[in-house]
Amino acid sequence: ATIDSARAPNYPATESLPTEARPIPPELVSAASNIADIELRERFMRAAENCIARRELHQA
Structure with a gap:
């Protein structure tokens, strides 16, 4: 069975x-x-959540 790449979870390898x-x-x-x-x-x-975190990181 193949995985549809559009439906596959897209999780980062590590938390940045x-x-x-x-x-x-x-x-x-x-x-x-x-x-x-x-x-x-x-x-x-x-x-x-990620967008808010990035925005706050760049405002600091």
Whole structure:
């Protein structure tokens, strides 16, 4: 069986950003709750968390 690369998980090999827990803005949680596909919702949340972390890292 082959794995469809578009549906394969895309996880980084190592964490390059600090793993400190940051609160996710309520508007992102609300937007994510409207995504019916669980996997897509989780990927959206991870992408949002990573984007926020990168933005905060560059603002420091």
